[in-house]
Amino acid sequence: MRGKVYTVSQLNGYVRRLFERDAFLADVFVQGEISNLKLHQSGHIYFTLKDKTAQVNCVMFSSYAEGLRFLPENGIKITVYGSISLYEKTGAYQLYVKIMEPAGVGALHLAFEQLKEKLSEKGIFDEAHKKTVPEYPKTVAVLTSPSGAALRDIISISGRRNPNVEIVVVPVIVQGEYAADSIVKALELVNRWKGCDVIILGRGGGSLEDLWAFNEEKVAMAVYRSKIPVISAVGHETDFTITDFAADLRAATPSAAAEIAVKRAADISEKIRDAYASMTFFTEYKLKKAEGKIHEYIKYFTSDRELQRIYNNEIYISELYERINKGIDGKTTRLEKELGRNAALLNSLSPLRVLERGYSIVKKGGNYVTSAEDLKDGDKITVLFKDGERSAAVYEKERNETDGKKDI
Numbered sequence: 001m002r003g004k005v006y007t008v009s010q011l012n013g014y015v016r017r018l019f020e021r022d023a024f025l026a027d028v029f030v031q032g033e034i035s036n037l038k039l040h041q042s043g044h045i046y047f048t049l050k051d052k053t054a055q056v057n058c059v060m061f062s063s064y065a066e067g068l069r070f071l072p073e074n075g076i077k078i079t080v081y082g083s084i085s086l087y088e089k090t091g092a093y094q095l096y097v098k099i100m101e102p103a104g105v106g107a108l109h110l111a112f113e114q115l116k117e118k119l120s121e122k123g124i125f126d127e128a129h130k131k132t133v134p135e136y137p138k139t140v141a142v143l144t145s146p147s148g149a150a151l152r153d154i155i156s157i158s159g160r161r162n163p164n165v166e167i168v169v170v171p172v173i174v175q176g177e178y179a180a181d182s183i184v185k186a187l188e189l190v191n192r193w194k195g196c197d198v199i200i201l202g203r204g205g206g207s208l209e210d211l212w213a214f215n216e217e218k219v220a221m222a223v224y225r226s227k228i229p230v231i232s233a234v235g236h237e238t239d240f241t242i243t244d245f246a247a248d249l250r251a252a253t254p255s256a257a258a259e260i261a262v263k264r265a266a267d268i269s270e271k272i273r274d275a276y277a278s279m280t281f282f283t284e285y286k287l288k289k290a291e292g293k294i295h296e297y298i299k300y301f302t303s304d305r306e307l308q309r310i311y312n313n314e315i316y317i318s319e320l321y322e323r324i325n326k327g328i329d330g331k332t333t334r335l336e337k338e339l340g341r342n343a344a345l346l347n348s349l350s351p352l353r354v355l356e357r358g359y360s361i362v363k364k365g366g367n368y369v370t371s372a373e374d375l376k377d378g379d380k381i382t383v384l385f386k387d388g389e390r391s392a393a394v395y396e397k398e399r400n401e402t403d404g405k406k407d408i
Contacts, residue, residue, distance in 0.1 A: 009088065017260075019093065025084035030095060031103055032226070037074050045072060047299040049080065049095065059299035060097040068100060069212075070111035071317045077103040108208050112215055115242055124224050131258070133249050137197035139166040140261050141228075143186045144170040150204045150254035157258040165262050168196060171296070174203040179213030184222040191227050192211070197245045198261050199226065201243065202233030214241035225248050233257035360385050 006014075019025055020296055032049035043062025048055050058080065072078070081099040086092070088405035102110045119125060140158065144150050146169060158167050170190060172181035183201070190199055201223065205210070213219060214234045223230050223246040230249035233254040242252040361384040362369040369375060377392040 008091070012088040012091050013085060015091075016088055018082075019085050024086075028095075029079060029081050030085060031077070031079045032056075033077050034074055035073055037072055039072075045097075047072065051077075057092060057094040058097050059094060060100060064098050069107040070102060072100065072112075072116050076110075079103050094133075106208075108212060108215075112208075112242065115215065115217055116245065119220055119242065119246065124220060129224065131248045133229045133231060134197045136263060137165060137261060138197040139168060141168045141170055141190045141196040141199045143170045143172050143183065143201045144203055144254070145174045145189070148174065148204055150202055153253075153255045154200060154258040157255055161259070161262045161264045173327060174213060175206070175210050176213070180216040180219050183213060183219050187222040187226055187230075191225075194228075196228060199228050199230045200233055200251075200254070200257045200261060201247070202229055202251070202257060203235070204254065205236040205239060211235055211239060211241055214243040215240075219243055220246040231257045240373040385403060 032051050032055075035050055035055070036048040037045070038047065043065055045060040045065050047058050047060075049058050050056075060080075060082075064394060065071050079101050080097045082092060082095055084095055093381065101107050106124040123129070142154050144154075151169060155167055155169075158165055170186045172186045173179040187199070187201070190196060203214075205211075209233060212233075216274060220242045223232070223243055229248045231249045231251050232241070232244045233251040233256065234241045234243060235253075237244055237252040249260065251260055256384065363382045363384065364375065364379060375381065375394045377394055377396065381392050381394060383390050383392055
């Protein structure tokens with residue numbers, strides 16, 4: 001006899017509740033290798049956890065994934081903590097992960113290496129992008145905790161080395177959840193201000209966890225984008241952070257950063273004295289060398305042989321000048337005579353000379369009249385005389401009996 005019939009959903013729901021009531025499956029640690037990793041845009045992480053002979057599907061929801069200090073990758077061996085349940089839609093059981101840690105190496109160390117490799121591939125650490133730290137800055141901005149020993153060391157060393165250098169303190173949070181954002185905002189603020197020549201960014205020593213803000217990608221990128229040179233001074237000499245690689249210069253400690261940024265006033269004065277002495281020596285050397293040249297020229301130009309050569313050249317130039325002047329005078333005279341002849345010829349051909357002999361010239365409408373045939377009764381004409389002109393009108397044309405032409 002057949003028993004009660006259940007739907008698939010009812011069956012899967014029943015099995016899911018069995019899983020959730022099992023104390024062992026509700027609180028389990030599992031170790032394996034990541035494969036089939038999918039980082040969903042929602043922030044959820046889906047992957048398969050496997051060993052040599054078996055595998056289990058896993059999911060880590062975004063609320064837990066946000067707390068990861070490293071980026072999961074295929075092939076990484078990890079240890080996870082969570083609970084086992086059934087995904088009713090597919091009927092497959094899976095591990096719901098709440099905590100994920102790299103196996104054999106801490107999450108922070110892995111995150112450090114992953115970010116270092118990522119930024120290195122993007123060229124963030126390349127020497128070509130490093131800015132030169134000024135040798136003699138007037139103002140130094142110090143980004144650190146206002147209550148830390150690092151600030152006291154920087155101020156003390158800077159004041160002792162050169163009290164003329166201005167130290168501007170920009171307080172930042174150097175540890176904890178809000179430290180990275182605080183550092184980024186301070187770097188952006190100082191760059192907008194543009195009132196300093198170099199930035200010292202740092203803090204005293206501590207654990208990897210304490211220094212983690214200086215291993216954040218956002219901090220490294222803010223250091224990289226800074227238009228003002230940045231000296232990284234985080235922790236002790238053996239501590240290295242991502243900021244150290246992104247900065248324009250790394251100092252082993254905050255005290256070392258102060259020594260790098262602020263040169264001793266005595267050293268500067270000594271350099272100025274050395275430069276002055278070198279410049280004085282060079283100037284005196286040049287003056288003595290020039291003086292020797294002048295004496296050589298004086299001696300050369302005042303010698304009997306050179307004076308005779310100058311005298312001979314002077315005679316030659318005087319004779320040449322005289323010949324040139326004579327040639328110019330002769331040429332000028334010839335040109336004046338030729339000009340006179342041409343002027344007389346032009347004058348004889350001038351119409352004005354014809355008018356002086358009692359002749360006149362007739363114009364009609366601005367054109368000269370050369371024939372009686374060009375005129376008809378009633379035409380207005382202008383008659384030019386030697387002493388002026390008169391307007392006239394043609395009223396009758398008569399034939400010239402001698403040449404057959406018509407006269408006005």
